[in-house]
Amino acid sequence: MDAHKLEGTDRDQALEALTGHGWTLVEGRDAITKRFVFGDFNEAFGWMTRVALVAEHMNHHPEWFNVYKTVEVTLTTHDMGGISNLDVALASKMDRFAG
Numbered sequence: 621m622d623a624h625k626l627e628g629t630d631r632d633q634a635l636e637a638l639t640g641h642g643w644t645l646v647e648g649r650d651a652i653t654k655r656f657v658f659g660d661f662n663e664a665f666g667w668m669t670r671v672a673l674v675a676e677h678m679n680h681h682p683e684w685f686n687v688y689k690t691v692e693v694t695l696t697t698h699d700m701g702g703i704s705n706l707d708v709a710l711a712s713k714m715d716r717f718a719g
């Protein structure tokens with residue numbers, strides 16, 4: 621997928637959709653974040669595994685932190701110094717996989 625930094629109304633619309641699904645902007649950097657809470661570690665790590673395969677296929681990788689059944693995710697496009705269409709695509713995959 622071709623990466624481009626989101627700007628203007630494209631960005632506004634994407635952020636509006638994401639915040640409707642529990643994503644928020646990170647303070648002090650151009651990134652989005654969400655905390656996913658699963659039933660147990662098995663569910664959390666299973667989800668991470670499914671996301672990891674997609675992320676590798678996209679060549680777009682999350683920053684994430686897992687403790688037991690909780691995964692805190694931050695998405696940004698390091699190469700562009702901000703939020704791109706790839707972050708939006710990966711965020712929606714994560715939401716879909718989390719059911």
Ligand SMILES: C[C@H](O)[C@H](O)[C@H]1CNC2=NC(N)=NC(=O)C2=N1
Pocket residue numbers: 679680681682696697698699700
């Ligand atoms: C060299 C490699 O293609 C780049 O470093 C890719 C890998 N995964 C990436 N993931 C994310 N989130 N942002 C990037 O800019 C990025 N760049």
